[in-house]
Amino acid sequence: MKLGLIGTGNMSRSLGILWAEQGHEVFWGSRDPNKAKSVAEFAGHNTQGGTNDEAAEFGEVIFYSVRGVMPSTVLSSTNSLTNKVILDCNNREIPEGFAYGPLMAESLAEQLAADIPNAHVVKAFNTMAQEVLELSPQPLKEHQVSVYICGDDPGARQTAMTLASGIGFNPIDCGPLRSARMLETLGDFIRFMIMGMELGPYATISVNVLPEASQQRLGGRQSGS
Numbered sequence: 173m174k175l176g177l178i179g180t181g182n183m184s185r186s187l188g189i190l191w192a193e194q195g196h197e198v199f200w201g202s203r204d205p206n207k208a209k210s211v212a213e214f215a216g217h218n219t220q221g222g223t224n225d226e227a228a229e230f231g232e233v234i235f236y237s238v239r240g241v242m243p244s245t246v247l248s249s250t251n252s253l254t255n256k257v258i259l260d261c262n263n264r265e266i267p268e269g270f271a272y273g274p275l276m277a278e279s280l281a282e283q284l285a286a287d288i289p290n291a292h293v294v295k296a297f298n299t300m301a302q303e304v305l306e307l308s309p310q311p312l313k314e315h316q317v318s319v320y321i322c323g324d325d326p327g328a329r330q331t332a333m334t335l336a337s338g339i340g341f342n343p344i345d346c347g348p349l350r351s352a353r354m355l356e357t358l359g360d361f362i363r364f365m366i367m368g369m370e371l372g373p374y375a376t377i378s379v380n381v382l383p384e385a386s387q388q389r390l391g392g393r394q395s396g397s
């Protein structure tokens with residue numbers, strides 16, 4: 173696949189390198205094209221760097237890791253994103269002392285989708301710290317580390333799941349983009365585990381489907397009254 177990554181920060185650099193290792197064509201974009209070129213030089217694997225506009229043109233799939241600034245501001249035109257899959261890993265800022273207000277009425281992913289209605293936004297990769305990416309691929313496979321994926325276009329979700337499983341994750345299809353409200357809240361909780369509970373950046377939450385109990389010695393699930 174041809175992947176365009178907007179921004180050269182921690183998540184973008186790390187995932188871009190992992191996808192390049194898997195044989196995908198990778199192009200990083202930056203506000204400073206020289207910065208993107210040096211990330212590509214560091215990454216090797218015939219990766220490239222340039223402007224954000226060039227990355228948006230290049231990719232069939234776009235990784236968007238700019239928090240709180242919309243593509244209509246970052247790019248000179250969002251026409252280059254038409255019908256493309258946009259992977260959004262963003263989480264909101266952590267308030268002082270993790271003292272969150274009421275749960276969100278709209279996710280960052282839905283705000284992103286409203287800015288680029290011509291594209292297929294998918295929430296993905298927001299629930300693990302960069303350090304977890306350093307474990308790709310084998311330890312991730314061994315520990316069945318989940319990546320939660322949601323988006324309104326089933327084909328775009330499938331693309332994200334393929335990219336996630338290619339680097340060792342266990343992708344979990346969470347349905348429509350509205351689920352990003354839960355996934356971003358899960359991202360909040362995971363960061364609380366990492367920093368607030370001081371479990372460190374390798375703390376993560378994965379889906380674990382247990383084997384069925386061989387007998388219902390507690391009486392089993394009964395209908396509620």
Ligand SMILES: NC(=O)c1ccc[n+]([C@@H]2O[C@H](COP(=O)([O-])OP(=O)(O)OC[C@H]3O[C@@H](n4cnc5c(N)ncnc54)[C@H](OP(=O)(O)O)[C@@H]3O)[C@@H](O)[C@H]2O)c1
Pocket residue numbers: 178179180181182183184201202203204207208237238239241246261262263264297298299300301302303
């Ligand atoms: N780090 C993690 O462990 C982690 C894990 C899960 C989710 N996330 C989420 O992923 C997002 C990115 O995190 P990160 O750690 O990768 O951040 P980061 O290292 O700060 O990277 C963000 C990149 O976005 C670009 N950028 C920043 N402000 C911009 C602006 N005003 N206009 C255009 N581009 C801008 C910059 O790239 P250029 O300088 O190249 O333009 C910057 O390097 C955040 O929402 C974060 O909550 C992070």
